[in-house]
Amino acid sequence: MVKPLRKIADPFVVASPAGLRIRTRLHPTRAEAEALKDIGRFLGGLYRAELAGRVAAGRLAGPRRAEWRRERKRTVTAVTSSRWAGAIIRAVEDQYQLGMRSAAADVAFLSAAVDAVTRRCAVEPGTVAAGVRGYHTAAERHQKRRRLTQLQHRLRCARTVLDQAHPSITVGGNHLWRNRNHLDRATLTEAEWGELWSARRAFFTADGESGKRLGNETIRVDGTGQVTIKVPAALADTHGSRLALTVAVGFTHRAGQWLDRVMTNKAVRYDITYDVTRARWYLDASWAAPTEPVPPLATLQAGRVVGVDLNANHLACTVLDFHGNVLGQPVTIPLDLAGVPATTRDGRLRFAISSLIELAHRSQCPAVVIENLNFTDARSSGRETMGRGQRGKRFRRTVSGIPTARFRDRLAGMTATAGLHLIAVDPAYTSRWGSQHWTKPVQQQAVIVVTRHHAAATAIARRGKHLPIRRRTTGPRNGQRTVSGFPPPRPPRQQHLPPVVSSSAPPVIDQMTGSSG
Numbered sequence: 001m002v003k004p005l006r007k008i009a010d011p012f013v014v015a016s017p018a019g020l021r022i023r024t025r026l027h028p029t030r031a032e033a034e035a036l037k038d039i040g041r042f043l044g045g046l047y048r049a050e051l052a053g054r055v056a057a058g059r060l061a062g063p064r065r066a067e068w069r070r071e072r073k074r075t076v077t078a079v080t081s082s083r084w085a086g087a088i089i090r091a092v093e094d095q096y097q098l099g100m101r102s103a104a105a106d107v108a109f110l111s112a113a114v115d116a117v118t119r120r121c122a123v124e125p126g127t128v129a130a131g132v133r134g135y136h137t138a139a140e141r142h143q144k145r146r147r148l149t150q151l152q153h154r155l156r157c158a159r160t161v162l163d164q165a166h167p168s169i170t171v172g173g174n175h176l177w178r179n180r181n182h183l184d185r186a187t188l189t190e191a192e193w194g195e196l197w198s199a200r201r202a203f204f205t206a207d208g209e210s211g212k213r214l215g216n217e218t219i220r221v222d223g224t225g226q227v228t229i230k231v232p233a234a235l236a237d238t239h240g241s242r243l244a245l246t247v248a249v250g251f252t253h254r255a256g257q258w259l260d261r262v263m264t265n266k267a268v269r270y271d272i273t274y275d276v277t278r279a280r281w282y283l284d285a286s287w288a289a290p291t292e293p294v295p296p297l298a299t300l301q302a303g304r305v306v307g308v309d310l311n312a313n314h315l316a317c318t319v320l321d322f323h324g325n326v327l328g329q330p331v332t333i334p335l336d337l338a339g340v341p342a343t344t345r346d347g348r349l350r351f352a353i354s355s356l357i358e359l360a361h362r363s364q365c366p367a368v369v370i371e372n373l374n375f376t377d378a379r380s381s382g383r384e385t386m387g388r389g390q391r392g393k394r395f396r397r398t399v400s401g402i403p404t405a406r407f408r409d410r411l412a413g414m415t416a417t418a419g420l421h422l423i424a425v426d427p428a429y430t431s432r433w434g435s436q437h438w439t440k441p442v443q444q445q446a447v448i449v450v451t452r453h454h455a456a457a458t459a460i461a462r463r464g465k466h467l468p469i470r471r472r473t474t475g476p477r478n479g480q481r482t483v484s485g486f487p488p489p490r491p492p493r494q495q496h497l498p499p500v501v502s503s504s505a506p507p508v509i510d511q512m513t514g515s516s517g
Contacts, residue, residue, distance in 0.1 A: 008426045008428050009426040011464050013424075014412055014423070016289065016292060016416040017412055018288065019288050020257070024283055025249070025281065027247040027249075027281075028246075029247075033281065035231075035239045035243055037274070041201075042232060042234065043202070046080065047088050047091060047092065047171070050088060050089065051092045053072070054068075054093065055099070058165040059165035069093065072085075078233070079232060081232065083230070084230065099167030102167065106161075106162075110155040113151050114155055117144055117147065117151065121144055125140070173200060195276050199275075202273075204273065206218035206219040206271075208266075208268040208270075210266055212267075216268055216270060221285070223259060227283070228242050228245075229244075251285065261287055267288070269285070269287065270285055270286075271283070271286070272284075301465045302322060303322065303366050304366075305365055305366075305423070306319055306363065306368045306369065307460040308370045309430075309454070312335075314332050315352055316330065316331075316332060316451065316456065317454075318330050318461060319363045319365060320462065326445065328363070330442060330448065330450055333356060345403070349403060350410065353411055356368065356411075360418075368422055369463070370422065370424060371460055373408075373427055425463040426463070430459040431456045431459075434452065434460075435452040438471075439451075439452060439455040
């Protein structure tokens with residue numbers, strides 16, 4: 001039985017980020033740092049108490065939710081202030097809704113895994129029935145049946161949590177909480193863990209307000225960088241009504257935009273965090289980004305595009321013209337992210353995206369085309385359908401190592417800042433059809449070895465331009481070209497593209513010109 005092809009979704013233009021966020025360091029004195037810790041711990045305790053009450057209240061809708069928010073805000077205002085109370089209640093509601101979405105995602109995850117194991121267990125070992133392949137041996141099927149029992153139990157528990165609307169939320173993070181019982185493995189002492197746990201659970205978020213002085217009545221930063229913080233009423237006797245930091249702060253990234261908002265009294269949100277490992281205080285400022293109209297997809301498809309195939313250790317890129325022909329040599333941008341600290345990974349990811357943006361600008365491409373990847377199937381049922389043994393384990397480890405979410409978020413923000421647009425396409429069959437139909441044509445025009453990832457990038461770009469990927473859509477597979485028809489003629493050679501040279505690091509891009517039909 002031939003398995004039908006899955007329906008391929010249409011490409012779409014990714015919207016620009018809805019907000020902007022910048023960061024700078026705070027340099028409080030020892031007394032000011034102790035005051036900041038007291039305020040953060042006090043507000044964090046209120047936040048956790050309100051969050052526990054919100055989880056216990058369960059699912060609220062319409063007037064009941066509005067009534068709950070008004071009542072809780074009045075209670076919290078008595079010991080803090082109206083603006084601190086508003087920020088806490090809004091954060092509690094957002095966290096609860098996030099917990100409910102996570103509970104729903106957990107149910108969907110376990111349901112997909114249960115369905116995958118059930119289908120394969122229903123087939124005799126070593127056989128295929130109705131397009132479903134059974135497990136290789138009876139022993140493997142027995143082991144999977146035991147796993148199926150565990151998955152079904154977890155699914156029942158997850159559905160109970162979702163039905164009762166009582167999601168499990170750990171303020172500070174489950175990972176850090178589990179380390180409490182394994183301090184030797186985490187290389188932490190009890191005092192170090194306690195300080196880290198306290199810092200993670202502190203609450204120091206002040207929502208901005210339009211029309212108010214400097215855009216925020218709770219945490220103010222004026223044009224000279226002077227920081228003043230509204231002290232909660234319960235701590236006013238100890239630290240005064242407002243805490244003014246001695247050392248002024250200054251933003252470097254987007255400083256002009258921040259100053260313009262502050263001086264015109266537009267809303268600016270501030271978050272204060274403490275990094276225990278570095279003993280540093282940070283101040284984050286964020287505000288809503290100006291909304292710009294998204295251009296029609298047909299307008300972007302009319303020009304050149306850059307197709308990108310994201311992999312665990314590199315980006316494979318190709319440039320396509322209006323007709324879908326490859327312009328120049330395929331490009332490989334390394335992503336050496338394994339075994340390095342998080343800050344180093346973030347820097348290398350930013351450099352790779354900067355190289356990609358530079359390639360788009362030099363190639364005169366208004367849009368970048370990527371796959372709309374979230375690896376939902378791989379996470380839910382991949383253990384049962386994406387290979388077995390060591391080969392399947394290596395493949396799943398590779399999938400889990402791809403920085404999908406961070407790359408997607410960084411690329412959306414950086415391309416919007418650079419004046420480029422992002423087109424997302426369905427990832428179905430891009431690697432398979434790209435390797436089958438475009439590896440050889442692209443290799444004929446290249447001086448480097450063309451991999452299946454470069455062919456996949458070509459397939460992605462063609463799908464973004466709404467062009468077919470398969471070069472021969474009909475006919476048998478035995479090479480009878482007289483029956484199926486000839487491929488279209490190859491277009492003339494295009495003009496040479498200038499090479500991309502990066503000034504911040506050794507060049508990783510080398511191009512030549514070529515085309516394929």
